[in-house]
Amino acid sequence: MDGEELTEQETALYDRQIRVWGVDAQRRLSKSHILVTGISGTIVEFCKNIVLAGVGSVTLMDDRMVTEESMWANFLITPDENMWNNKSVAEICCDGLREFNPMVHVSVEKGNLSSFDGEFYDKFSAVVVGRCSLATKKKINEICRKRPNRIAFYSVDCRDSCGEIFVDLQNYSYAQKKLEETVECRLQYSSFEEAIAVPWKSLPRRASKLYFAMRVIEKYEQDEGRTPGETSIADLPNVLKLKKLLCEEQSVNESQIPDGLLERLLAGNIEHPPVCAIIGGILGQEVIKMISGKGDPIKNFFFYDVMDGKGIIEDVSTPEQS
Amino acid sequence: MASEQQLPSIKSSKVLMVGAGGIGCELLKTLALSGFQDIHIIDMDTIEVSNLNRQFLFRKSHVGQSKAKVARDAVLRFRPQINITPYHANVKDPDFDVDFFKQFNVVLNGLDNLDARRHVNRLCLAADVPLVESGTTGFLGQVTVHIKGKTECYECQPKPTPKSYPVCTITSTPSKFVHCIVWAKELLFAKLFGDKNQDNDLNVRSNDAASSSENAEDVFEQREGEDPEQYGRRIYDHVFGYNIEVALSNEETWKNRNRPRPIYSKDVFPNGLVQSNGNADKVTVTEDPSSVSAMTSLGLKNPQDIWSLSENSKILLEALKLFLGKREKDIGNLIFDKDDQLAVEFVTAAANIRASSFGIPLHSLFEAKGIAGNIVHAVATTNAIIAGLIVIEAIKVLQSNLNNCRMTYCLEHPSRKMLLMPVEPFEPNKSCYVCSETPLSLEVNTNSSKLRDFVEKIVKSKLGMCLPLIMHGSALLYEVGDDLDKAMVANYTANLDKVLAELPSPVTSGTVLTVEDLQQEFTCSINIKHRDEFDDEKEPDGMVLSGWTQAPSKEKDDNVAVSNGVSTSSASQSTAVEAEDDDDIEIIPTGVAFVSAGAKRKLSEICNSNSHSSVGEGYCGEKNTAVMDEEDVVVMLTESNSDVSKKKRLQ
16 A cells, blocks of 8 residues: 555554554555445444544435434434534534544535436445435445446445345455465355345245345335335234235245234334444444455345344345355 | 333433443443433543544543543433433442442443453342443454343353463563563563562572672662763663673573573664764653653654664663653653553563564564553444443343343354354353352462462452451451551551461461452352462462362463363353453453353363364355254354354264
8 A cells, every 4th residue: 555654643543443453454444435325323323433443534415404303313413403403414413423533534415315426426435325215225236336446335224123234345355364374255246136136035044034024114115105214013014915925926934024023123113222333333344344355244134133132144145146 | 212112111220331431432322322311430541542543422632531521421412311420430449339339220341351340240249230241352242141140140250361471481581572572561661660669570580690799779770970871771781781691691591492692782883872863852841741752752653663673772772861851750650551652662672672682573663562551452343332232231131131131242253144143141150159159279388378478369369359358267367448446457467477377366278268358248268278389480379279260361472272171061161351451341252152042052062272263164154054053053262353263063
């Protein structure tokens, strides 16, 4: 990396983490640029983590006005309404994040990411999308894939005490440490659209039930024209109907998606702060791994559920990419 | 916020957090967001610059202030209506007694040292308050739940003690860089800048030491009329030149070892004085004495660089000069501190010069600081994840949902597809001297060991007691407390200097001593066995405590095999890595028994960490599922970040 040195200030601030990932990784981090849209409690946790780690810049997109609801799992918004002052969620969070690390450039971009043209994306190393619709996820992921330089795509959602992360690093190679030697490792990722098109029947019997449950709700929201998260327990009967239909279509047993799990995901629309911390932490680590090229990245889904306490990786890829 | 059914128990709860550092900041934030209303937080530390990359409640302007208080103020900004009570104090203060602990529904630990963890464990046992314990290092972390009578206590499994090195390795025959660091920090630095009354083995034990008429003490004192430059060079020549020559004269030592090379300042600086390189005098007068740096005055900038012998020598002399010139007041009572730049520079340089002499590879200041300060690897993300897991367990405890409590391990490499791995808590260890009050036994020479040795080496150091009381039957031998009258204090002081067999109530083979800590409300019995001889190197305390398995100590700088004895009890062996002084935590299981929720199995085998079974194996969880059931995997972690190895066990 050009033999550039970290400044004295950087060395002092990042001392403990440089001991974990080394000076090179720290330099790469400081040259990375992250775009974030759909700011939730989980996304705020993620942003805190990468700002502390010392990425080059974080760009926030979320034009929604601050409401009481936006405060629930978000430690960047104070309850003083005078502070909100017609500010968007992105603007408020930007102010808070800047304080965490003066060496990171945090800014706000207005507008709707999925309507931006591809060139806008080119300056970013990774795009991270908070809870958003199925169509938006597909679209943003596709734009990332079409750009000349790789732009990593991550989507994340937490409902009730469950969380999901999706990762698309396209073609990704990194150095894997095996005993004393280091081997070059290559991974092929599926896009979100490709991944969710993988027949359920071909997935392992033990595959996380959350994967299927999240697909049912995602599909339901799309079919009903809801904004993501705009569902409640009142939707349960219809969601169960859709589940039955999908299970038949996919030839999997309905027990693969417990009704109780769907009920929890619909009822618990509010993010659970400990889960935000856990999912935001895992997501932060993933982005740091990707940028630094150190450590095995998740391929390609991660699930956490408080009920069983497991944080599980699932590989849901088309056969040629698995 | 938490879900509807959880909120009442959360809102009405009163919780105690111990530690407001790496995990503590994350924990306080997550507790507040989750709806906790009454949080008490104890932390004795103040904020340092190196905290700011992860202790996100703190800013540069807070450096030097109380962590507990600043953390409280930061959290009240987004949750002003809740109550947070900060204590800028040591959790071991007598104010935090059993009654204090009893007021809480659950205690949450985010601590950085074994001692405080053990203390809190005992208070939680005595007060019968559930404890959620945690630790992280790098990308690894763990959360465990300890409930009296239901799960193992924090001390049911032995914890390794920090590695100590044989004295002669440090004084005469170093073979690793860490030996040079220990020498530089604990002998040379302590000799020159620390308490002069402390025992110090800096001068090589030489066979003909008696023949040297020179009073060894005088060598390290600055002589009258001697300028700092001359003084520094004289010290340099003495410790790196003369002392090595003395050591070399003992031929026996070098039969099977490489002979060290004496280094004299005139060899390093053949052109005379080095003063032309030092700009100490140019340092601005207004400079804060704590920021004085030899690197700065010599124009060396990058702490990652490995300095040459000549650069190390310049740094050493410059650092000594700066101590004498700018920090004179500190001399005589300095203790090495990893945040003291000049101290780190001095120790790095001294260790490197010694390493040169012994043909050991040199290290950068950055690396040397890590070794000297026992610095724990720490990142924000792991702390955030662990804090989230602590809150999840705390909520289960508050809802009396104890059967669902789990120990959770946060892994760097997936094991069976898991990055977060829950494990059912273990039952109390029936032979635990803390929660099961199993008697201990002590082998000691009752005719030569004094009561003081017993108090310092066993009661305080091994048993972790703060306010001990020692009884032989109904006779009180020793006691600590504020309310003792003068005659008693005099009596106890006199006892301290008596050998065990000559105490008013003699302690001999077969005696059963009762040792009690009034603050911890913890008592244990010790059966005394007399023994005449002890091995100086292997049993440096001159006494051996048994009845609880002391875990093997671990060496940080290499992959020493830690063979985990296999327990046939319901619990697995797990060991922890302990750092001396940093604000993050470092308990990492060396062996984690994987026990599924359904069938709890006995762990009958843990592999030796030295085998380093393929790290890559952990990535393809599916391969294992094909042949094994979930219960058959044993996961092993070692303290080294990259080593997560795993062993399959087919039944």
